[in-house]
Amino acid sequence: MSAAAAAQSQAVLSCPLLDWFARHARDLPWRRDRTPYRIWLAEVMLQQTQVDTVIPYYERFLARFPTIAELAAAELGDVLKVWEGLGYYARARNLHAAARQVVARSAGRLPGSYDELLVLPGVGRYTAGAVASIAFGQHVVAVDGNARRVLCRVFAVTGDVTRSSVQRELEELAVGLLPCGRAGEFNEALIELGATVCTPRAPRCGECPLAGECQAYVGGDPEPLPVRRPRRRVPHYDVAAAVTLRDGHVLVAQRKVEDMLGGLWEFPGGKREEGETLPECLAREMREELGVEVKVEEVLTVVKHAFTHFRITLHAFTCQLTSGEPSCLDCAAFRWVAPADLEGLPMSVADRKVAAALQAAQGQAPDLPLHGNPS
DNA sequence: AATGCGGGGGT
DNA sequence: ACCCCAGCATT
Numbered sequence: 001m002s003a004a005a006a007a008q009s010q011a012v013l014s015c016p017l018l019d020w021f022a023r024h025a026r027d028l029p030w031r032r033d034r035t036p037y038r039i040w041l042a043e044v045m046l047q048q049t050q051v052d053t054v055i056p057y058y059e060r061f062l063a064r065f066p067t068i069a070e071l072a073a074a075e076l077g078d079v080l081k082v083w084e085g086l087g088y089y090a091r092a093r094n095l096h097a098a099a100r101q102v103v104a105r106s107a108g109r110l111p112g113s114y115d116e117l118l119v120l121p122g123v124g125r126y127t128a129g130a131v132a133s134i135a136f137g138q139h140v141v142a143v144d145g146n147a148r149r150v151l152c153r154v155f156a157v158t159g160d161v162t163r164s165s166v167q168r169e170l171e172e173l174a175v176g177l178l179p180c181g182r183a184g185e186f187n188e189a190l191i192e193l194g195a196t197v198c199t200p201r202a203p204r205c206g207e208c209p210l211a212g213e214c215q216a217y218v219g220g221d222p223e224p225l226p227v228r229r230p231r232r233r234v235p236h237y238d239v240a241a242a243v244t245l246r247d248g249h250v251l252v253a254q255r256k257v258e259d260m261l262g263g264l265w266e267f268p269g270g271k272r273e274e275g276e277t278l279p280e281c282l283a284r285e286m287r288e289e290l291g292v293e294v295k296v297e298e299v300l301t302v303v304k305h306a307f308t309h310f311r312i313t314l315h316a317f318t319c320q321l322t323s324g325e326p327s328c329l330d331c332a333a334f335r336w337v338a339p340a341d342l343e344g345l346p347m348s349v350a351d352r353k354v355a356a357a358l359q360a361a362q363g364q365a366p367d368l369p370l371h372g373n374p375s
Numbered sequence: 376a377a378t379g380c381g382g383g384g385g386t
Numbered sequence: 387a388c389c390c391c392a393g394c395a396t397t
Contacts, residue, residue: 046392053383054392087381090394124394144392164376191392200390201386231389260380307381349382 013154013213014179014186020209021189024196026051029058036110037068039135043127044091051195057086069108072099080263080346089261094122112136125171134184141174142187143167146194152226153198156215161226198222236311240282241269241351243300243358244319249336250358251321252345253289256332265345267316267354268331278315289331292324301357305350316354 025031028051030042041061045054061082065071071079076096083092098120102110110131111117117128129142143151148161151170159166179186197204203222205211216222244251253268255261270285272278279296286294296317303314326334337345339362342355 043392048380048391048393049382050384050391085382087383088393090380094394122394126393130392142392145390146392162377188392195392199385305382307379309379 010177010179013210014177014182016209016213017189017193018179018182018185021185021192025188025192026196029055034135036112036131036135038062040110040127040131041095043130044095044122045086047091047127048088049086053086057083067108068099068102068110071096072103072108076263077346081344084264084346084352085349089264091122093257093263094120097121098123110135112138114138114140130187133187137181137184139178139180139183141171141178141183142191143171143174144191144194146192146198147174147187147190148194149200149226150190150194150198150210153203153216153222154210154214156219156225158225158227160229162228232309234306234308234310236313238272238278238281239269239312239314240272240278240285241267241314241316241354242282242286242294242296242319243267243316243354244286244294244321246321246336248338250339250342251290251326252335252337252342253328253331254333254335256330261348263332263346264351265335265347266351268334271312279317282317282319286319289329290326290334291329292326293322294319295322300361301354303350303353303357305348312350314350314354316357 028042030038042054042058045058045061064082065074065079074096076093079092079096080089083089086092101120102108111120112132113136114128114132117123117131118125123131126142126144129140130144132138132140133142148167148170151157151173152161155173157166157170157173159169161167161170174190177186193208193210197208201223205214205217205222208214208217211217214222216225242251251268252265254265255263257263268286268289269282270289272281276284282296283294286292296319298318300316300318303316305312305314328334339355339359342359347355
């Protein structure tokens with residue numbers, strides 16, 4: 001293709017897209033005040049997370065940590081607490097670590113180039129491209145899952161999009177469309193189109209500014225694209241957790257930072273092995289994790305919870321310590337806390353439900369689950 | 376280049 | 387019940 005022809009095909013798609021975006025862009029919190037920190041924070045929160053879920057977290061996070069310097073100065077536990085419920089907690093750990101790097105190395109100024117951004121923990125190809133183009137006006141692409149879907153349909157790309165070779169191919173196609181001086185706007189527009197019009201199911205092609213140029217639409221059936229390898233079935237596990245009470249305090253453990261849900265607090269316990277009863281499992285886990293013997297009493301609550309790659313049924317039992325004092329054999333820390341103080345600790349959604357059940361049980365009948373409470 | 380990581384929303 | 391999502395780090 002000649003340079004002139006390439007320029008024309010670039011404009012044929014980007015012009016109607018930019019025009020559509022100017023008329024249909026949603027009013028989102030991170031589109032109001034486009035400082036680099038706010039764009040960066042939004043992009044990290046939006047990784048694998050939908051807009052409506054992110055908005056309240058974004059507002060709370062900014063209210064609590066208004067600047068990179070204030071984020072860097074915070075304790076990780078406080079950052080995780082604000083992140084609680086949003087998931088993918090490595091994002092919060094990486095964001096915090098990156099803020100500290102930025103403060104230490106460049107006085108709290110986020111670097112403005114794609115290559116420098118890419119080095120920060122938690123910043124990959126997409127986020128580096130988004131921040132560089134949207135916050136700093138750099139001429140780079142930012143291709144996320146929404147943009148990939150649009151590009152697959154427009155260019156009839158039938159390869160498996162979970163393969164990195166196909167992802168690179170899509171990025172190259174996006175590069176070919178990038179208009180000079182309006183890269184950030186273009187990237188946002190492509191993503192917005194994927195999020196609101198070119199949806200995974202039942203795309204609204206009648207409202208799409210690219211329909212006439214879309215190979216999948218012209219071919220008659222855009223919905224099957226993009227193609228991806230079928231996912232594996234997720235296994236299910238039964239997990240036991242101990243609500244151990246003594247003197248009006250409950251025992252909680254902090255997960256090791258390198259583990260899944262690292263740095264969060266939980267009611268200690270673990271996965272039931274083959275041929276094991278739940279109380280046997282819990283007694284074993286308490287020995288292995290904390291070096292104590294417990295008497296497993298009654299079921300406090302049962303919580304079902306889905307992770308990406310497995311599901312659990314979490315059985316929380318009230319327990320009594322029968323021998324030994326806790327020590328951290330397989331956790332980062334442990335603590336005895338008053339039930340009312342559980343709210344201050346960052347926990348996953350499943351453990352938070354157990355904490356709520358404990359408080360509800362005590363609110364109903366303060367003595368009942370507290371066999372060891374001397375009061 | 377493939378895989379593990381949370382949680383929620385849409386259909 | 388699935389499917390998918392403003393992806394990244396690790397292997």
